[in-house]
Amino acid sequence: MNPKHLLPASLREVLRPSYQRAVRTWRESRWSPTPREWLAGRASAWANTSPEALLEQAGTEFGITQVPFEILGLLAKLRVLQPKTIVEVGTHKGGNSFLFCHALSSAERIVGVDLCVQNAAKLIHYARPQQRYFALHGDSQTTQMKARVEQRLAGRVVDFLFIDGDHSYAGVKADFELYAPLVRRGGIIALHDIVADHRTRFGRDTGCYAGEVYQYWAELKARYRNEELVRDPEQDGFGIGVVYVD
Ligand SMILES: C[S@@+](CC[C@H](N)C(=O)[O-])C[C@H]1O[C@@H](n2cnc3c(N)ncnc32)[C@H](O)[C@@H]1O
Incomplete structure (x- = not known):
């Protein structure tokens, strides 16, 4: 018990x-x-309001795999939306979680899901006053994990859902189908890696892996009002697809 x-x-x-x-x-x-340097890092995160500076800090203190133009573009949209409740699937080293907590002053409750949420203790420690960060370790594609997420939401609807977990077609579809129904009308869902990597497009293995997200994204584009944040259409993977839940 x-x-x-x-x-x-x-x-x-x-x-x-x-x-x-x-x-x-x-x-x-x-x-x-608690490592002493966390206190200084947290103080600077709390004092900072510039998304560019926070992105820099996300990279040095946690680690983040995003194109600045794309993630800063997403943050600009989210600053208008002012999400209170956020779910992130596929947190990796925690850089995005850090950004969502600190670049979005409206954020009150952030739930991060990963097979292993790296830097979980640090993310919790960095959370702003009146903000709660929950790290859930395990497979996102199960009804048990969805139930754990709902438990942390405690009846709240989700304003913003970020999906960057399993990049297989079946994986991204499962994440979308499980968690999209938790997002309120007017909310935003974003998918990462909507641009196919160079291995898929040109048979050239560069080490970049964007999986089959682009295939599922093509289906979502036909169903939802959407927008694409892509630095360069020729790039190797990356790209953020934004779905507006109308
Ligand atoms: C590309 S990384 C995420 C990168 C991160 N969003 C960033 O910008 O730094 C994908 C993450 O998804 C996680 N992942 C893959 N399959 C998963 C699953 N079935 N359930 C939960 N997490 C999963 C991996 O452990 C990995 O940390």
Whole structure:
């Protein structure tokens, strides 16, 4: 039995702010094993409002696999949307999660899913006050994981869903079909790697892998109002496809 469930949910809600404050105080105390450099990094993330500077920090402190033109274009759209609740599938080293937490001041609840969410403790530590980051480790393409995500959403609808997990046709389709129904009307879903890589297009293996996302994206484009954020149509993979949930 999960020890958390020894207390009724209503009491847990009441105690949560004090508990979180205590954990934060402990992590920042002299005796805590939290790496000292995290505090400085977090302070600079909290102070920063420029998406460009935060993207730089996402790369150096976490690691991110995005084309600046594309991810900054997406952030500009999201700053208009002002999402409160975000789900990210395929967090890898956590750079995108970091960006969504810090470049979007509206973000209150961010759920990251990956087979292994790297840098999970650091992402949680960096979260802004009034913001909660949940790292869920496991296969996104299962109804069990969807149930875990819904549990963390606690009845909220999703404003923004980012899909960058399994890049096979079946994988990206499964992620979309499982998580898109959680997104509210007016929300945004973005898929990464909508541009086919050079191996697929020209038979030239460059080490870049964009999988079969482009095939599924062609289907979504026919069904939804959409937009493409692509730096260069000739590029090797990458590209962000934006779906507007009308
Ligand atoms: C291309 S990386 C994501 C890169 C990241 N969005 C970024 O910009 O830095 C794809 C991630 O999807 C994860 N992944 C692949 N299949 C998955 C699955 N079935 N369930 C959950 N995560 C999966 C991998 O572990 C990997 O971290």
